[in-house]
Amino acid sequence: MTRALFIIDVQNDFTEGGALGVMGGADVAARITEYLRAHRGEYERVYASRDWHDGDNDNGGHFATGAEPDYIDTWPPHCVAGTTGAEYHPAIDTALIDAHVRKGQGVPAYSIFEGTLDDGRLFPVVLDDDGITAVDVVGIATDYCVRASALDARKTGRAVRVFRDLIAGVAPTTSDAALAELETEGVTVERSTPQAAGA
Known part of the structure; x- marks a missing residue:
């Protein structure tokens, strides 16, 4: 198998202190870099996605305007293109990333499968061109973009693993439900490294 790593949305707005910060986000960012430095040779390619929303519209109803966000389909403004909130968390070593994927951009x-690379190519096309047959998924948030990216990877027939120690979710209940759904769909959910006995 030709394996790739997906780093999903490890951005300032999704970590503590950001517009939609999740608990444990900064720690996950640091642990992803630590893991990747130790395991970079296992991956043909490393792709990282970022929300990259327009700042002058509601992004197809994604940003709540005129009403409170429901935190299901509508959200407070976040990850607006060109802002600090849209940048990778500083603990992510971007030198280890092969390709940057932007998603949102008005919708x-x-x-990650809904995104494009900086040169405008659609991500699914790039993944096929790169010959990727297996994917490991890490990042934020377990119950939204990690879930959606892992499900799409499975739908394309790839072998998929999600590393439970390298993800952070919005809420425990929805994160647990997302991981259970992923396993039902054939995704392997496991730790990135074996846990020591008694740990």
Whole structure:
């Protein structure tokens, strides 16, 4: 198998202190870099996605305007293109990333498969061109963009693993439900490294 790593949306707005910060986000960012430095040789390619929303419109209803966000389909403004909130968390070593994928850009988008590279190519086309047959998924948030990206990877027939120690979710209940759904769909959910006995 030709394996790739997906780093999903490890951005300032999704970590502590950001517009939609999740608990544990900064720690996950640091642990992803630590993991990747130790395991870079296992991956043919490393792709990282970012929400990259327009700042002058509601992004197809994704940003709540005129009403409170429901935190299901509508959200407070976040990850607006060109802002600090849209940048990778500083603990992510971007030198380890082969390709950067932007998603949103005027429309709601959760999965990395909805994104484009900086040169405008559609991500699914790039993944096929690169010959990727297996994917490991890490990042934020377990119950939204990690879930959507892993499901789409499975739908394309690839072998998929999600590393439970390298993800952070919005809420425990929805994150647990997302991981259970992924396993039902054939995704392997496991730790990135074996856990020591008694740990």
